[in-house]
Amino acid sequence: MPPIDLNVVLAALSLGLFLAFVGFFGFLVLHQSSIEPKEPTGAELIEQHYAPGETIEQPTPYYVAPIPAAPDPLEISANLDKKIIVGAGMLFAVFALVGAYFFTLFVVRADAHTERWRDAVAYEHQQQKAIDRGRNLYANFCFDCHGKTGLGSTDPSRKDLPGLPLNKPDFKYDNIKDDPVKLKATEDLLTLTISRGRAKPAPQISMPAWSDHEGGSLNDEQIQQLVTFIMYGSDAEWADVVTVRLHSDGPEDGHLPLEPNPPKPQQLTPIELGRALTLSNPQAACVSCHSFDPNKPSTLPTAPNLGHYGTEGPLNAENKAAKASGDADWLLHWISNPPSVKPGVVMPPFSTSAGGQLSDQQIRAIIEYLQSLK
Numbered sequence: 001m002p003p004i005d006l007n008v009v010l011a012a013l014s015l016g017l018f019l020a021f022v023g024f025f026g027f028l029v030l031h032q033s034s035i036e037p038k039e040p041t042g043a044e045l046i047e048q049h050y051a052p053g054e055t056i057e058q059p060t061p062y063y064v065a066p067i068p069a070a071p072d073p074l075e076i077s078a079n080l081d082k083k084i085i086v087g088a089g090m091l092f093a094v095f096a097l098v099g100a101y102f103f104t105l106f107v108v109r110a111d112a113h114t115e116r117w118r119d120a121v122a123y124e125h126q127q128q129k130a131i132d133r134g135r136n137l138y139a140n141f142c143f144d145c146h147g148k149t150g151l152g153s154t155d156p157s158r159k160d161l162p163g164l165p166l167n168k169p170d171f172k173y174d175n176i177k178d179d180p181v182k183l184k185a186t187e188d189l190l191t192l193t194i195s196r197g198r199a200k201p202a203p204q205i206s207m208p209a210w211s212d213h214e215g216g217s218l219n220d221e222q223i224q225q226l227v228t229f230i231m232y233g234s235d236a237e238w239a240d241v242v243t244v245r246l247h248s249d250g251p252e253d254g255h256l257p258l259e260p261n262p263p264k265p266q267q268l269t270p271i272e273l274g275r276a277l278t279l280s281n282p283q284a285a286c287v288s289c290h291s292f293d294p295n296k297p298s299t300l301p302t303a304p305n306l307g308h309y310g311t312e313g314p315l316n317a318e319n320k321a322a323k324a325s326g327d328a329d330w331l332l333h334w335i336s337n338p339p340s341v342k343p344g345v346v347m348p349p350f351s352t353s354a355g356g357q358l359s360d361q362q363i364r365a366i367i368e369y370l371q372s373l374k
């Protein structure tokens with residue numbers, strides 16, 4: 001149920017008060033006249049019953065009032081009490097309404113006359129609207145990867161969701177409002193990640209970029225609404241996400257599916273996987289030194305262009321010797337830990353066993369890719 005607006009309550013109260021006054025004084029006036037005797041006017045003489053055609057003695061319809069020598073003081077004062085009550089009543093009603101107005105202004109809404117109060121009311125209203133819209137956007141665009149209630153990969157019922165949790169204590173305004181640095185950092189993290197997305201090396205699923213400046217489908221205001229929903233949404237509002245889908249037009253019994261349907265991880269061939277690990281994996285950063293395009297020089301001039309490595313490799317004496325000695329894994333050893341093969345080389349170790357970030361399996365995929373470069 002929506003909260004009752006104080007304005008409506010006040011308006012209803014004033015209206016009720018006003019009607020009560022009108023009723024009360026109407027009653028007083030009626031009551032007053034009912035207890036006062038009717039003054040003779042002469043007209044009552046013809047207010048008598050007779051049937052048509054009946055001969056009756058007609059009284060004269062004319063009543064000639066005696067002309068007083070001077071205005072009769074009793075007549076003048078006859079309705080005075082009535083008039084005083086009505087007049088006083090109206091005055092009293094005016095005072096009462098003015099009083100009620102100031103009472104509500106200064107007591108009920110102690111700071112109603114300040115900007116702050118009005119701003120706060122307007123802000124709260126805007127905020128609730130933004131939360132609702134953010135929730136609706138979430139239900140449409142984020143549900144499949146981040147889940148029914150924003151738990152993402154931490155959702156116990158759906159271990160396969162690729163998205164990270166968004167409905168979590170660290171993102172909630174109430175938990176971080178006392179730390180301005182953290183508050184700002186959280187706002188920025190959310191705004192930037194939603195706008196620009198976060199690329200993950202295949203076969204992992206990436207967080208898409210949503211900003212219309214980045215080729216996505218959401219404008220800045222909508223992204224702000226999503227951030228507001230994530231930071232201010234209550235558990236009840238997160239629980240509403242499924243309800244929103246239930247009431248949205250969709251293919252399943254007329255509504256959107258109520259279970260998240262995340263994109264399946266890509267099935268990559270080892271060469272494709274190696275290519276992704278080599279070219280678009282920040283942890284390997286091969287491209288920060290090497291070129292893999294035969295027509296472009298390497299970023300680091302001493303790092304060979306590997307564009308034809310499948311036919312040209314191995315290049316240096318150490319690797320040639322290792323291959324010639326019959327070591328089938330010579331390239332694995334090189335990429336795992338180049339300085340151990342050629343002391344002093346600037347190419348860093350990549351194997352996790354040597355302090356790098358790549359598993360042997362990932363290095364073997366990279367090797368598949370390198371050997372495909374003909």
Ligand code: HEC
Pocket residue numbers: 137138141142143144145146162163164165166189190193194198200205206207208210226262263
């Ligand atoms: C195709 C799946 C997918 C969709 C759809 C998706 N996300 Fe994501 N999102 C991800 C993945 C995967 C990550 C985790 C990236 C990582 O590992 O760093 C992520 C991460 C995030 C993060 C960063 C969380 C953190 O703790 O760093 C935010 C914020 C986020 N998503 C918001 C959204 C919003 C809002 C939407 C809807 C507009 C959305 N995502 C839609 C897949 C998705």
Ligand code: HEC
Pocket residue numbers: 278284285286287288289290300302303304306309313314315316317319334335342345346347348350366370
């Ligand atoms: C910091 C720069 C740097 C990075 C990063 C780097 N390399 Fe190298 N790499 C070099 C240099 C310099 C050489 C030449 C070494 C020599 O022979 O003196 C080299 C040589 C190579 C060779 C040729 C070996 C031979 O002699 O046949 C291969 C293959 C290679 N790198 C693959 C990779 C791969 C794959 C990655 C990413 C996982 C990578 N490199 C990252 C600098 C780098």
